[in-house]
Amino acid sequence: MNSVGEACTELKREYDQCFNSWFSEKFLKGDRSGDPCTETFKKYQRCVQKAIKEKDIPIDGVEFMGPIKDKPES
């Protein structure tokens, strides 16, 4: 799968690999010990945000059907 910015596809793949591994092996098993993908994500994001600006994609201020409900405070 490609990124919106052609130059970002490799950075995206690196981040996706890191995230999918963390998601399956840690997050879904209840391990919240930290995110090993932070640095990879930052590099990927810098590239994606630049591509979004260049393509003039209006991603800000979009309203969805309604808020995904907040968990009530227990």
Place this chain on the structure above:
Amino acid sequence: MKIWTSEHIFNHPWETVIKAAMQKYPNPMSPSVIGVDVLDRDVDQQGRLHSKRLLTTEWGLPSIVKAIIGSSRTRTYIKEHSVVDTTEKTFELQSTNVTSTNMVSVDERLTYKPHPEDPEKTVLTQEAIISVKGISLSSYLEGIMASTISTNAGKMLYSCKLYCCNSELC
């Protein structure tokens, strides 16, 4: 305005289905999705994972049409917000198109939960609200779009099932 809802059952437990759903693209049953990017991701104070993604989709027009009108007018971008709650065992996604909004608005909501009677199964509930703007045939076109979304949902389910069964996640 057209509202379309459906419910489907996967014969796999919730964790397996959401691992597959997170990696749903690319898949041969959804060729119109040509790009997926994560814009933001974090875990909130209740331990829920929030993701904001941008999907790039390409209309299935013949190449000659795309060459004439230009690819910038055949692409639609969709913004998606999802939340994974491992305590409640829910995976909720909401998406809406952020371009082509002068022509059409498609808001979708999907929810994955364990089947209430069988923890080895997962229930997917889908809802879409479609509005085609500014033309007198809008109700007719909304009906066609709802039917397309329904067909695509069926394909998506097939592709999820395919993914689940062909990957080590099964």
